Amino acid sequence: MTQQYWVGDFFVDISRNQITHQDDTQILAPKAIAVLTALAQNQGKVVSQDALLDTVWANTVVSPNTLQRSIAQLRKALGDDGKVQVIIKTHAKQGYSLESNVKWQHEEHTQTPPQTTETLNQPVNNKSDVFQFTFKHAAAIIVSVALVILAFISLSEPTPAKLEIAKLNALTATDHRENAGIYSPDGEFVVFHRYEERLCINNIWAKSTKTQEEFQLTQQLNSHGSHTFSADGKSLYFIQEQDCRQPITQKQCYKLMGLDFAKSLRGAQTPTTLMECKNTRISTPIWMQGNQIALLQQTEQQWKLISYALNEQQSRDVYVPNEGSVIDYDYSLADDLIALTHVDGDGNYNLTMLKPDGTVLSQNQIELPPEIAKHRYIYPNFSPFKDRLMFSTGRQLFTLSYEGKISTIELPVDVPMGSPRFHPDGSRLLVIKGFYDRDMASVSLSELAAHYQDPLRDKHQQLYTIEERSITSEGGATFQPNGNLLAFYTFRSGIQQVWLKENSKVRQLSNFPLDSFIYGMHWANDGQSLLVNVSKELQQLTLAGETQTFSFNYPIEQLFYWDSQNQTALANIRINGIVKFAELDLSQLRYTILTNQPANWAQKDSTGRLVYTDGLDRFWYSNTLENTLIETLNEQGSNLQFVIDNDIIYGINERFQLWRYSLETRQFNIIGDMPRNIDYLSDVRGDKAFISLRIEAKKELAELVLKQ
Template structure:
């Protein structure tokens, strides 16, 4: 089959996945181009849906939406009115047909292989003119035979000229020449002891609005605004809350955001989500209470964004899949803008200027895509993201629009990249000394807001005896006050303050230390740290730490476990498994899917409990490191999971309830009904240890089915990471230094 052909006035080059018209080339997804090619091969004939599926997606199960998106993309590229269907015609309940002329070019003829559609048209025109001229008269034919050919030299000159013009044109049209961003100054805009987050500019560019978190209540914040000219800060919300990212209405008069609260009667999730609005103009005069628009008790919503049509876009999760929905304030009704039946969304951004939505997603082929759609759901383009060596293949990308046409921007931490609409990534070459988020541009397009800073946490230990003693002391104090209250008429203040043991800090820096675990059959403690800027595995004897790994910049670590012999550590780094030995050698275990969390590693059986994202959907299961087979254990949402020494699996769901597999169905551990939290749990000698939401350490004996509250712990504990015969290891939250900063584009 030829690799080049014409569809009407459009030149199709299969070798480059491009469609060109009047020197304007567009890159098309290979599958969409395969649909067009098969329709072209059957020009004028109605090709059924099943025939297209069999030809383009052989041995693959796909949904009708997949084909519809390909047709929508082709129609967009061909510039046709979908109501007229002038190129690709829909035949209801039958299929599609290509209703235009198709001209094929044989790949074996080099004289017809040209750089662009325009070049090909010129060459075709020259050839046709030459043929017509040589048949004007027999006398001219005879004269031409007797003389050197006049047209050969002219044709050579024309072809050479075309090649030169093509080279010059290519140099100007190459995206890397024009699709570049260069930043100059980086300056801080806020400087407090609190954590600032989620900053955006107002539509008029006079303010930026951000969340300011309290150090005392780390999950609660107030909404603030800062005047860029006067530097005056104004608190916008009257009371603190768990507020999400916010967005301005088109006229800049209102803000919309999501507030998260604990559900009074949780059924499918612990948190309820409320869509709120705030009158920005009134809040500048005095703090306001936000108004409720909509509440979700059985589904999650995130990233509220005000659209130009006055609807509000949301990512809403149903049954472990995200959908892009639109909420109408006027009708108090939500509709689905876009969804993937066999995939999932990662993130989206909205450009009010272009009225476009950019979506990053994972499709059924396991690849990450960038899709550009309209607010009505029309897909304009869909392309796999081409990951460069600097970025791990499974890494999620969270891009924002830029002032440069068809170009997005995102951060991986200490590096910034651009992402084009056709999936190409380019490094901006701006190495940073601390992590920052993806920039959000000012309306003037000359500067951008970023959130930069670091999380600071320490590795600490508390002896079990110290915790149990504090519990005994509290019990004695409670009894004493109870006895004294018998002689008092008013005992409203009789509850004693909890006695909190003081932790011992094992490892600390000004950055994050986390996930400390004891070495089996040894004295070492392994932990992860960002103390030198990047996430690495460290080991310590308690009197100095040593770096064990050397992972690339902006690496992420989500789970690590010692081998039973204490000589190596299995790490989930950059969403893939790596085994690091004490001599710093490494071994990778290939897997075709993104690993979100490593929970547990049985080094003797060489199996691991993992949370894996398959086609964008989270699956909890067991991975065999010998043969790379993955077995799904449950479709429930799993927060944390471990195995006991005798092989019993324990996991918590999204309601922080504890479950244990049974012969017919999973069994709820009722004794732990209200003891779950986000602080994780550990198992030692068939005993579960955990921390409840009251910051109490507890234990549950799996063999005896007995529960015991051991004592109180500090309320800045971020997670419980390990335990031995005498001590527990904890991660203590110290500070989260995040601030709003501004990047300025170079001229």
């Protein structure tokens, strides 16, 4: 087989896994080159995903995600755009095609771009032609000089990082959920949260990396989020969340806690409260030199970086954006350096390197490559790669230079994982992997009410019907207006996509790229299309699979409602890093702020009046002059969403009771008890309600051992 060929003016060398363009050579994964070669052999023709998988990954079981990742790598190397698709074109539900010209050549031929006959035979007959010829040569010299300059500049660009995995070790294999894993400073222990769902208890555990013995460090902690060690490994610090006794601005209160690690290994201990916040949120504690704890703190929706001095028991600001908000940060003990990502007042996404005293060393805008969604925020950690951070988008790993440049990491592990934590010696890294199994179910409201009113009812009786089941997450089920279709989203194809169900038949409607996530979906008034918030960007999706993107210049955090007739939508949006509740004008790509805080959920009634819940789960109803609190529904709100059908609000309270409230008559009543593993209420039509049920949520710690 010929080992070299041209795709347009890109020279492909199969034997070296290289793509060269104007003296710029890139090395790609062999499988990516094999995919390109298979497409080149069928230039201009559509090659199905199955055919490509059978050709490139013969006798190997892989998911379609693996192929899509190779396509993304090829598009980046070829300077292609996933949206415009000039070179590699995606054909929905069919496959891919290579649209550029392909010229095959033998190995003894030189790397000279194929020239057209018109160029080769052009005569030089007059002064004008001579001038053109001379000008072309001058231009070529200028281009050559420019390429030399670019090559010199590129020396400072980060080269692609490589991680070669020797083996994958499972560190925990229980029926519980483990997350937030970190190594102890000496690397001898892994510390993590373990949530026992049957008992609804969350505690911190430790596991010896040598003996595999486990130690429960706390008792009924109910703590979530990350934790951090002091440099000597003697103390462990973390955030504890609990219900506020008298909520004022938030339902949860937050405490910075400390724990003696050595004592906890001998028996579970009660942690010590170091700092408590009742009106602000704190998260992401990291111990720093000088016996300080760095923390993120949120005040009026803006996040800032603070530090808490353990000796003085006082906090101070380290970095507060003039406008915008901090997104994430990490700290390097070895370099005494902070890396911080934030959104500024112009909506730009930046990386700031600073010292713990707040001195800014550098600040650069982060340049997201095509394979990372436009509004995707990243959460980088320090890594063994010099002057580069590391982060994950789910199934893809990247490095981020201190100058804001992103490079892909080749990693042969096809499982979603969070940003990894490296062992102190850099020889291995800790990751969290797992899955979320959620089913769609329906409930008859009349049967539920009859059962609830029966004084002899069996509280353990199953009153729901599973409508759609897979081994992954199904959710967001909504009825088609004036139709029989049911729209929902699921990971059953490997990537979260929109699917349609009619009677017993289901089909995939969307074809979103790798690492896409859906944050809300709503039918059009006529039932002929859906508005989907995919990767925080709104796309209108027709029943034929055609899409239209509404390119707002800011992230759409959550889509609640869509009025297709007036082309307006209700959503939480992030303006310069601050999340606010707004109404969107899709025709003009404009917004109107409704509240300066995010809503928990929102809908509109038949007259177009707004109903929403705030951060305290209180219900508000819009009137001509101002929004009115629906006092009857105090204590009935929760994070399980609500639905309005025929001007009746249906919701689920924190006691897992389904209720209804008429906006017209203002009558309220409890319908019945819902299963305690309910995730949320997604839709109601007449006597039928759709819910999402959590079947199993599995997270576990794993360790990737690197080749030395």
